[in-house]
Amino acid sequence: MKKYFIIAAMALVSLSASAQVAFGIKAGCVSSLGFEQDWSSVNFDNLTIKTDQAYGFDVGVMLRFGYRFYGQIEANYNFVSSLNSIGQMVEDNWNGVPTQQYLTQQSINIPVMAGVKLFETKNFNLRLMVGPTFNFNIGQNGAIQAEGVDSELKTCSFGLDCGLGVDIWVFALDLRYRLVQPGYAYKVDEMVLNTNPLNSFEISLGWKIFDKTK
DSSP states (O other), X not given: OHHHHHXXXXXXXXXXXXXXXXXXEEEEEEEEOOEEEEOGGGOSTTEEEEEOOEEEEXXXXXXXXXXXXEEEEEEEEEEEXXXXXXXXXXXXXXXXOOEXXXXXXXXXXXEEEEEEEEEXXXXXXXXXXXXEEXXXXXXXXXXOOOTTOEEEEOSEEEEEEEEEEEEETTXXXXXXXXXXXXXXXXXXXXXXXXXXXXXXXXXXXXXXXXXXXX
């Protein structure tokens, strides 16, 4: 999957040679909100999975094209680590000591955003953006392990990004909310278990190496 990241990055660089585009690099911090998945409906040991907050980072390249209304495509390497607790719950409390498992995930994240500049001057912009995101898993360790539960790593998962951004001179500061499918599919006796989407916040800082959108 790493070759797809290289191909995407090269494509962004080549496209940046056209007019009305800005090309740059970016890096950010990711914090995923915890979620609770109650699988008691499948009737095996009233199993409950809780995922605590996950933290990570991403680095990548970005290409923006347009003026007041714009599109932005990115290719980012993303790393996130989280802690899962598995066990039985009674009235919102653990029945005994839950099993804890760590999960790490590496992926190539491709957001395809559409945005609008709410306020614009020569060296300052306030932006609103939304669009789909595509996650290509390149390495994941620590699928939820529980008796009777089978797991399968997804090659690709989909989600939605939305947020606000600020451009100050050659820098772009973005705050985004991301809703994305989990990287694993879980089954019990060939029955697919429902899994909650993963929620996360990302704050990133980009540097526009050159900008022809002003």
